[in-house]
Each structure stands twice: as structure tokens, then as C-alpha cells.
Amino acid sequence: DGGITQSPKYLFRKEGQNVTLSCEQNLNHDAMYWYRQDPGQGLRLIYYSQIVNDFQKGDIAEGYSVSREKKESFPLTVTSAQKNPTAFYLCASSRSRDTYEQYFGPGTRLTVT
Amino acid sequence: AQSVAQPEDQVNVAEGNPLTVKCTYSVSGNPYLFWYVQYPNRGLQFLLKYITGDNLVKGSYGFEAEFNKSQTSFHLKKPSALVSDSALYFCAVRSDNYGQNFVFGPGTRLSVLP
Numbered sequence: 001d002g003g004i005t006q007s008p009k010y011l012f013r014k015e016g017q018n019v020t021l022s023c024e025q026n027l028n029h030d031a032m033y034w035y036r037q038d039p040g041q042g043l044r045l046i047y048y049s050q051i052v053n054d055f056q057k058g059d060i061a062e063g064y065s066v067s068r069e070k071k072e073s074f075p076l077t078v079t080s081a082q083k084n085p086t087a088f089y090l091c092a093s094s095r096s097r098d099t100y101e102q103y104f105g106p107g108t109r110l111t112v113t
Numbered sequence: 114a115q116s117v118a119q120p121e122d123q124v125n126v127a128e129g130n131p132l133t134v135k136c137t138y139s140v141s142g143n144p145y146l147f148w149y150v151q152y153p154n155r156g157l158q159f160l161l162k163y164i165t166g167d168n169l170v171k172g173s174y175g176f177e178a179e180f181n182k183s184q185t186s187f188h189l190k191k192p193s194a195l196v197s198d199s200a201l202y203f204c205a206v207r208s209d210n211y212g213q214n215f216v217f218g219p220g221t222r223l224s225v226l227p
Contacts, residue, residue, distance in 0.1 A: 042203060109154070
């Protein structure tokens, strides 16, 4: 099956710890994205990558970091500097940065206490 | 700046009745417009898009949307609602200007009552 996988589905961490969320796609898409979803706020863009070894900050990049060492993988690290990390995180991909619709993974719900 | 508004947090409709989920937008340049649906604890699924051409676009699961440039709207419609259509719906826009990102609306929760 082609698609985007995110793991784990649920993640619990203590405050002050860094945590890495996985995102893998086998759609051969060049562009990948990370969004954060909070109730009533829609999706907000954290980071995006148009090509391997390149990525750009989105609207709310502070406290997050990413890497894009392989075309199919775009992991997101939520650092201890992120002030309010508890949220639902969605990874997406598209054929290219200028191609139209995005395909989303099932999401990871992160809870930090 | 780009923005999307979905004026209704919640829409309730009886099964078999037509449904409308509203979306208005603001972009510089020409808009690319999208609708996505999200079921509980899941990612978003693409429903339909308007890029150019016919103002009425048809998408998955019997949904359609009409692009209205003068009213800057892109309302989602379905002639006959199903209980299984109950979900969270997101409108998204992107300008055709180079370098712009997608902007998503806050979402509208649709409840179809049997």
C-alpha cells in the first residue's frame, strides 16, 4: 500500500525531554510537511521540505527541529524549548512544493506532562 | 496575507437533506482552494480542489463545491447527507504566487442526524 505512516500513534513525555516523531512516505513525493493541530485552530505549518537535505520554517517553527536526510523520511523533534507541546501532529506530503493537494498521515498525539 | 474563514463551528443536518459547509478566503493573487475531511483521531483526507476552469467542482463521496470569485467563497455541498458524512471539514487556500504555503481554516464539525 502506498501512503504516509506516522509513529507512534500516541506519545507521552515528561516536561523537559526532547521527543522525535516519525514520518515516512512511499509515494515518491518530493515535498513533505509537518503541521500542528489544536482544537478550533485548524492546522498550522511547523516546517516543510521541498527536497532532500533542504527544509524551511513554517509559521510556528520555534521549539521544533527537523531533518530530511532521505526522500521518504521527515522526522520532527519537539524540543524542551517548545512551550506548549501537547497537540496532535500531522505529517503530509505532495508530489512537489507547487503541486496541489497534500496527502496526510494518520497523526501522532503528543502529551507532555 | 492569506486567510481562510469557516464561519460555522458546527453544522447539523438531517440525513437525506442537503448540506452546505461554508468557506470564505482572502489571498493576493489567484486562489487554489481545497476541502479536506477528518474523522476522529485520523489524518486529513482530500475531497476536492479548485485550481482553474469550471466554478463547480465535483469530488469524492458525492461532494461538490462552487468557487465564487466575487464573494471570495468556496462552499462545500452535498445534495443528500449521510450519517457517515459526520466529521470535521477543513477548507484550505493557497495563492498562486510563488512561495506561498497552504492556509487552513479552523474547521467545521458536521453532524448528520439519523
